[in-house]
Amino acid sequence: MKVVTEKQKGNLQLKVSKYEKKEVFWAYLLIAPTFLGLMAFYMLPALSSFYLSFTDWNGLTAPVFNGVANFVELFSNAEYKRTVINTIVFTFVSVPLMIILATLIATLLNQKVRGMAIYRTLFFLPVVTMPIAVGMVWRWLYNSQYGLINYVLSIVGIEGPAWLLDSKFALFSIILASIWMGMGQSIIILLAGLQGIPESLYEAADLDGANAFRKFMNVSLPLLTPSLFFVLVISLIGSLQVFDLVFIMIGENSVILNATRTVVYGIYEQGFVLSNMGYASAQALLLFIIILLITIVQFILQKKWVHYE
Known part of the structure; x- marks a missing residue:
């Protein structure tokens, strides 16, 4: 029987210690580019925005500290209140519709049908399409004179x-385009959740005589709640930050802008059009707080309806 001396133990521990240090060194080295990128393009701008929200700054001269004056103006500004209402309407209409449609389509795409991979790809294509291209295509579809939608209706x-020149329809037109553009991501996530459900549960439901609707309600939907929760969180965050489609489909000088201006569009307008960076930073900070609170509430409430087993 080989006896390990204290010296050999010490040498072994020294080798392990050197190996661990080497592993740690390479680990930090490999994550350094990502970490530096996050610091340079996310954390530092966020901290700068937090400071600027308490200043009066036009982007050229030195910032002048003005306390909470920007926030006082925000809460008394009727135009800002309108942007908040538009954002809330956009969120509470687009998110439920998108999740319902994505769930139904993901269920259909989960069937074992020949050529299903092609259909899945087609539904995901809008996600990888540039928003500017999506916006331009939908502008053409909505055109009141030669758009495809009105042409089909005229038949x-x-x-x-x-659609985009009437305040009654403009925001809902953007909502439909947004659902079409972002639904593919939710479909893929929900489809992955459906495919993770054990087949034995469906077989047991068949033995109990459950039809397709009962299997969906009693098997698929409860086990799909973790995926639905994730989709709900990212969808709410995304909808509260909507900007690109409003900017592309409505434009800066449209008379309909007041009916479609969102919070992030207002931040862009104040910061990069009117050069009121301090006021824009205050709007951004308030939006961050709102998103943070909504996300915290979602994580608290998910204990009541999300099933992880």
């Missing part, structure tokens, strides 16, 4: 409205 004898 059945319906006179289509001026």
Whole structure:
């Protein structure tokens, strides 16, 4: 029987210690580019924005500290209140519709049908399409004179409205385009959740005589709640930050802008059009707080409806 001396133990520990230090060194070296990128493009701008929200700054001269004056102006500004209402309407209409449609489509795409991979790809394509391209295509579809939507409606004898030039339809037109553009991501996430459900549960439901609707309600939906929760969180965060489609489909000087201006569009307008960086930073900080609070509430409430087993 080989006896390990204290000296050999010490040498072994020294080798392990050197190996661990080497591993730690390479680990930090490999994550350094990502860490530095996050610091340079996320953390430092966020901290700068937090400071600037308490200043009056036009982007050229030195910032002048003005306390909470920007926030007082925010809460008394009727235009800002309108942007908040538009954002809330956009969020509470687009998110439920998108999740319902994504769940139904993911369930259909989970069937074992020939050529299903092609359908899955087609539904995901809008996600990887540039928002500017999506916005331009939907602007053409919504055109009141030669757009495809109004042309189809005219075939059945319906006179289509001026979708993007009428305050009654403009915001909902953007909502439909947003759902079409972002639904593919939710479909893929929900589809992955459906495919993770054990087949034995469906077989047991068949033995109990459950039809397709019962299997969906009693098997698929409860076990899909973790995926639904994730989709809900990212969808709410994304919808509260909507900007690109409003900017592309409505434009800066449109008379309909007041009916479609969102919080992030207001931040862009104040900061980069009117050069009111301090006021824009205050809006950004308030939006961050709202998103943070909503996310915290979601994580608290998920204990009541999300099933992880």
